[in-house]
Amino acid sequence: xxxxxxxxxxxxxxxxxxxxxTLLTITLAASFARIGAERSIAxxxxxxxxxxxxxxxxxxxxxxxxxxxxxxxxxxxYNVTGGYADVRAxxxxxxxxxxxxxxxxxxxxxxxxxxxxxxTPQGVRTVAQFGYWQTTSGRLRRVGAFTAAxxxxxxxxxxxxxxxxxxxxAVDPNIPGVRGSSGSSLNFGSYSGSPGVVVxxxxxxxxxxxxxxxxxMTGGGFVPDYNGMQTGVWDWGSHxxxxxxxxxxxxxxxMLVVTGDLTTSGSYAYWxxxxxxxxxxxxxxxHTHFNGIVMSGLAEQxxxxxxxxxxxxxxxxxxxxxxxxSCYVRNTLTRxxxxxxxxxxxxxxxASY
Amino acid sequence: xxxxxxxxxxxxxxVTMVVMAILGSALARILINNSxxxxxxxxxxxxxxxxxAAMNTMxxxxxxxxxxxxxxxxxxxxxxxxxxxxxxxxxxxxxNTIASLMPYDSxxxxxxxxxxxxxxxxxxxxxxxxxxxxxxxxxxxxxxxxDSIKVIPGGQLVAISRPNLGQPGRLFYLYQTVTYRFGNxxxxxxxxxxxxxxxNAAAEEIVAPFDTAASFRFLLGPRLTPSSTVPAVLDSxxxxxxxxxxxxxxxxxxxxxxxxxxxxxxxxxxNQR
Numbered sequence: 001x002x003x004x005x006x007x008x009x010x011x012x013x014x015x016x017x018x019x020x021x022t023l024l025t026i027t028l029a030a031s032f033a034r035i036g037a038e039r040s041i042a043x044x045x046x047x048x049x050x051x052x053x054x055x056x057x058x059x060x061x062x063x064x065x066x067x068x069x070x071x072x073x074x075x076x077x078y079n080v081t082g083g084y085a086d087v088r089a090x091x092x093x094x095x096x097x098x099x100x101x102x103x104x105x106x107x108x109x110x111x112x113x114x115x116x117x118x119x120t121p122q123g124v125r126t127v128a129q130f131g132y133w134q135t136t137s138g139r140l141r142r143v144g145a146f147t148a149a150x151x152x153x154x155x156x157x158x159x160x161x162x163x164x165x166x167x168x169x170a171v172d173p174n175i176p177g178v179r180g181s182s183g184s185s186l187n188f189g190s191y192s193g194s195p196g197v198v199v200x201x202x203x204x205x206x207x208x209x210x211x212x213x214x215x216x217m218t219g220g221g222f223v224p225d226y227n228g229m230q231t232g233v234w235d236w237g238s239h240x241x242x243x244x245x246x247x248x249x250x251x252x253x254x255m256l257v258v259t260g261d262l263t264t265s266g267s268y269a270y271w272x273x274x275x276x277x278x279x280x281x282x283x284x285x286x287h288t289h290f291n292g293i294v295m296s297g298l299a300e301q302x303x304x305x306x307x308x309x310x311x312x313x314x315x316x317x318x319x320x321x322x323x324x325x326s327c328y329v330r331n332t333l334t335r336x337x338x339x340x341x342x343x344x345x346x347x348x349x350x351a352s353y
Numbered sequence: 354x355x356x357x358x359x360x361x362x363x364x365x366x367x368v369t370m371v372v373m374a375i376l377g378s379a380l381a382r383i384l385i386n387n388s389x390x391x392x393x394x395x396x397x398x399x400x401x402x403x404x405x406a407a408m409n410t411m412x413x414x415x416x417x418x419x420x421x422x423x424x425x426x427x428x429x430x431x432x433x434x435x436x437x438x439x440x441x442x443x444x445x446x447x448x449n450t451i452a453s454l455m456p457y458d459s460x461x462x463x464x465x466x467x468x469x470x471x472x473x474x475x476x477x478x479x480x481x482x483x484x485x486x487x488x489x490x491x492x493x494x495x496x497x498x499x500d501s502i503k504v505i506p507g508g509q510l511v512a513i514s515r516p517n518l519g520q521p522g523r524l525f526y527l528y529q530t531v532t533y534r535f536g537n538x539x540x541x542x543x544x545x546x547x548x549x550x551x552x553n554a555a556a557e558e559i560v561a562p563f564d565t566a567a568s569f570r571f572l573l574g575p576r577l578t579p580s581s582t583v584p585a586v587l588d589s590x591x592x593x594x595x596x597x598x599x600x601x602x603x604x605x606x607x608x609x610x611x612x613x614x615x616x617x618x619x620x621x622x623x624n625q626r
């Protein structure tokens with residue numbers, strides 16, 4: 001018996017296989033193409049975000065690293081993780097008063113670099129920040145070792161009261177020991193300087209002569225190193241206390257800004273540098289030593305009404321010493337020299353070209 | 354004998370049919386599953402694109418909002434003042450104020466309907482002067498020179514059609530109001546869309562479709578605490594938590610609901626501190 005294979009009995013396995021494979025291939029290719037497009041969109045978004053981070057990183061590094069006033073058009077490139085940032089700074093306002101702060105705008109363009117994609121930036125983003133080059137030493141006028149815009153009264157006995165405008169660092173010219181507003185009475189205690197005591201003018205006039213912009217300092221224009229008083233640290237930092245503060249059995253350095261009243265208490269209270277107080281200073285410590293300069297009653301700039309007049313002395317066994325040390329003042333102000341960003345002045349839509 | 358060998362027995366046919374049915378059923382199931390998978394993935398991509406496109410559009414404008422820049426908020430909409438260009442004020446030369454304008458995004462500037470000026474005071478707060486303004490080029494450099502205010506490279510000297518905006522040296526920005534709202538789509542009836550309205554112009558549908566869960570929450574206070582309650586004091590809003598629930602254009606094969614992509618992002622206002 002011989003079985004014959006008819007021509008039309010070849011089967012359909014191969015065509016069916018080819019059809020199925022082709023169908024699957026087309027389906028998969030379409031999926032990959034769609035996923036590839038999605039991936040490229042995601043990568044593009046990621047690169048844009050990276051470029052923004054690089055730009056912000058460059059901006060912060062620039063603002064935080066300048067130790068001397070940059071020239072108009074200063075340009076620096078920072079290599080940071082994920083790319084590099086080109087930073088430029090321009091002077092926007094240069095007051096005729098050379099001691100006044102100059103306004104800058106600092107622009108940072110971030111370039112996101114993906115090493116595997118070559119040197120061509122994968123994303124570019126530009127941001128900017130307005131800021132002042134702060135030269136506090138120029139603005140803060142040393143009109144007295146102790147300037148009391150709210151007035152000061154020395155109580156009897158005043159044996160422990162000593163206020164000196166004579167520079168204990170022997171570097172700068174001597175200043176008045178006390179600069180008080182009208183009504184101040186300093187009949188007890190020891191005062192020296194050039195001259196020892198100056199009492200004249202209204203409280204707001206005295207507050208204005210200090211050069212301190214109390215509204216800006218307490219309204220957010222002053223960015224301190226410490227929110228609150230940090231004692232026992234020899235770093236000449238800046239401290240901002242909102243409300244009243246008490247310095248008790250402690251010492252500190254730098255600029256102490258108290259928006260309310262400052263009370264000294266305990267067996268000792270020492271401060272080295274600059275003390276700015278919105279209200280009055282209440283001297284209660286057995287040994288109160290301020291080495292640098294001290295100002296009180298500055299809140300009068302805001303209200304026009306002087307805070308309560310301060311008293312000093314009254315207890316013979318206590319020491320109240322305020323001595324002018326120009327080197328401590330300089331250390332404090334030098335620490336504060338640099339860029340201070342203008343609050344709420346960040347620009348996110350600067351031209352990138 | 355040849356004639357007897359042409360056919361198959363009934364048993365052979367039945368076995369063959371059963372085997373073919375099993376194979377066909379399996380193949381069909383594979384193809385259907387594959388097709389549904391592709392359809393679902395495609396729908397997911399579509400939903401994700403909606404969410405991402407919306408995020409990219411809104412972030413650029415919302416980040417620059419300052420204090421006083423939030424005009425109205427609700428769970429499904431926000432209305433804010435968006436900075437278009439920054440600058441420094443010089444003096445008034447009636448009826449204009451001369452100013453040094455910083456370089457700006459020309460595309461954004463060209464498409465903006467300026468509705469006012471906000472100038473920055475000593476305390477870091479913006480003061481708003483509302484109303485339509487016009488900006489023209491100025492050649493009055495001497496006005497700015499009086500206060501030592503410069504025009505930087507790429508910037509320009511301009512005249513703002515409002516006098517006495519603020520003291521010389523104050524920072525300012527020109528703004529337009531922008532409203533973002535999740536509402537019914539016009540392009541895709543029955544679906545929700547993100548709408549953008551600049552000033553008093555007609556609202557534009559910018560991205561669709563979205564799920565009904567898409568909404569705004571509010572970041573309040575210095576810690577940016579999320580809240581669903583509309584705050585009484587708008588200045589306490591320091592950012593937005595935006596829940597972008599993108600939906601697919603179509604219902605994936607074999608499913609009864611649209612595919613969704615749920616993305617929540619925080620936008621902190623950088624100039625409200």
